Amino acid sequence: MNRAAERVVAVPVVLAALLGLAACSVSDDGPLVGPRVEPGEVRVCSQAGHEGLKYFSEPLVSTDDRSVQVTGVEGPVQGDAVISDYVAADVEDVGAVPASWWWPGEVGATETMAVMVSADDAEIPAGATALLVIEVDPGTVGAEAELDGTTVRYEVGGETYVEHVGVVYALVSGDAC
């Protein structure tokens, strides 16, 4: 292929790539606001060794006057734990819900657990404060696990956004967090 022909091919390829990037780029500065910390800057660790399921919860504040449709949550997991994600869509008093709890075994989260729904299909009302709830099933009593940040994907008014929740949640033994 001569140089002129190469240019003819290269220009559309570059344009297509740029257009593709533009189409795929998703804003991480949308109206659903989480902790907004750097990845790994904040870690919340709980003690492994309990029976049952471990829950971590993190507030997500909607700053939009339209409802927010959460479409999924994902994040890298270390260990054999099974992670499930939920959203409690409208929590009036976030301070009344523990930041972490074991189930069964601890009180204070019953109301949240009764209203939380799968994060794959949760609608957060306009201006509401929601809770992202991470369920950790360690599988084996005493097993350690770590969820190294999560990404919440959501839609508002036909636009897609992501909110990176940089907080690391972990089950540990001892005080090594």
Add this chain to the structure above:
Amino acid sequence: MRADEWKGGNATVNTTPPTAKYCRRYAAGDILVKDNSKQVTWNAAASFYGVGITAQTGWNTRGRLQVIMGSGGGNICGTGGHATTSSAYQLVVKP
């Protein structure tokens, strides 16, 4: 909590915990770590049960704050937002 630099000198100061209304409860044995906090300057950053740990400058962007909850658990409260957020600013640990 461990300092990364020693300024020298000795001083005793009386401090009053700041008003921190953004509280969340952590279980016994839970650990909260804020490390390399790029958006927080640790000036008089932490008070535990009303006792100021550091009321002087010296905590900086390399600071690492670790709170280990004792038996019974407790609340970690931020003055500007919940403890895990970038806007927490100052933290107060309460029973």
